[in-house]
Amino acid sequence: MTNSAASQELIILRGRGRVSALGVAAEAYAPGRPGFATHLLGDKPLAVAALPAALEEQLAALRKSQSAYRQLDRTVLLAILAARQATAQAGWGGGNDQLTISNEQLPVDLDSAREKPKTKNHQPKTNLGVSIGSSRGATGRTEHYHHEFLSTGAVAAAASPLTTLGNVASWVAFDAGSTSSAALSHSSTCSSAFQALGNAVAWLRAGMADRFLAGGTEASLTGFTLAQLHALGIYSPFAAADFPCRPGAGKPSTFVLGEGAAVFALEKVGRAALLLEQQHQPGRPLLVLEGVGFGFEALGSKTGLSTDGQHFQTAMRQALGQAGRTAAEVDALVLHSPGTPAGDAAERQAIRAVFGGSKPDLVSNKWLLGHTLGASAALSLDFACQILATQSWPAPPFATDLTPAPTRPIRRVLINAAGFGGNAASVLVSVV
Template structure:
């Protein structure tokens, strides 16, 4: 249990929700590959039938929701789960939270991808677009609709886009607002639905897409060559509260249930002249990890495991590994990844990685990758604290440090 000063406050992850190729589960329910084959022949990590049915039901649940982009719907589904898990619902109403100044921050790399491409196709074909095209394709409509569904009448609704670290930009914003007393309760996370012809073609054009079939675990972080980047869709949202440290430690001891603390979110940037903005030694990763540890006042040996960004690209994986080796002086903690399970979900990837870390803290175990890789296979000691990395095009990286109270 964490030793806490009486005047200290913790940022607690009170609830969490997620949707991905694993459905609404954090870990796979079977040993079968969750990937499927897109109509264009590429392997992708799309939602399973049960979750797809939940998306369809949500779309029918409210007249306004019939016009929303798929990214927005995934964010709403994950946010509802997080609020329910946190116990914020009341009167059995699934979309009304009993809150004071509930604030929402959602990250997404592309935003309303499906709608944007659909409206553009209509414009090329017909020379006009409907009036809803502009408001329904702005990035801001992701967080605003989550806030609407949450019944947040007076809290801020903020959307973030920093490519694949977008969810941690949202999470860092949540930490700052909660610590400053600008919000009492916060929904933060990321959502992305990028499985469109055009987006998949973009990933192919970079030359990083996996050559492996869907049933053979096409995304293989830490496996070296060839590149095994595989696109996925999903969302993860967290219900956050600022709680006195003594209250949190008392609650954890009394309930004997896992209580998660978000200790810090660090950021790192490097502006270099490349398409991806990543140096061979991962300078932005180094800065983000060091900042996260410094903010939390933690030493290297206090980190038990590290969930890598690990997109499955040889250059990206190698740069991150080099950064980890540098920061941890050649003795890194256990290295983990969930992209071989859910694919690379762009702006949602950091949030799903964090959810994966929380599941490890709760269960003290994780699924083992069925291919040669440097990812860890089992814990060597109790896992109490995990660092989670994320990075995106443009030379930006972020690291979140989470622990058990």
């Protein structure tokens, strides 16, 4: 990708939407009230970050709004809800009001959706691309069809198209009325959303799209997925009401699984045009995506994690280099920090290597909404945007190395993500 410091074009975050255990409001971060509930895995209670009841109603309304949507995986629906918020905030004119759902009906046959009738998020004619990341993809539908096959020996005809990863981005694109541009789905474990974001930025800089919807989504709160993560020995022993996810707190491991999505409306804007826009709308803050960096380690282990977080170091340095920024210019860092002692320690080692004595304020949103796997990076970026907008964040009520309140004006935030397989990604965002 082109070095944005030398470029006359910037990538602007026009709008953003989120769906999580905290709901859909950006202001939900401020009170510092986590969104955890109790889920039984057999007879063992586990804390999880599931959607609140009011949001479940919105999700059910979306599922019923189109015949074709009734069969979609929860992961896809979460992404559609977040994308509708992003386009509404961007003012792209899709006709949707935040989470207003269309009552138009489509034929039951999925193939008939190729007729592309308009939804209430249908965008004006433009070269709109979609790039969505998900670690597990259509988890619920996959487990449903597998159970059905084991029980009956038969599989529904819709099983393959509804469980392929590609159907995540394609349905977001359908809902937005994108008919001929990119519809890209990415899976690179917990950095999936930033892989999707990086691809969107590359397409925009290359002139292959005018606008992009990019982000991540995950709906993996199934018994099988919870059992897998519990079997790793990393799951939090703390109850849902006792701040079960504690990034930077050391032992014991306090990983808590969550679900959610965050999507961003991206545009490429020339510096001259941006200056003119600021003159016409003085005082209106604009968010700039300055750099996207990636790092990889091939260690031959289950997690692909070195003690000094080499992949974190590479990703952070690449994001800073792409933006033409130094480490000292970063005011805050939204950590990946899942609450696992080894993972948290490796990221801190990487931060020390990159920042030395100019360490930024360290923050996290996982103690509020858990680890949402492929959506986590996107939700962390959304948290960073809210920090830039409000110049604040809630203080964790447990012993941790997280910074309780800003120690300086926050103008530039770096966000980290990493996942199994030795991959990491970092994004640098600023306010102008």
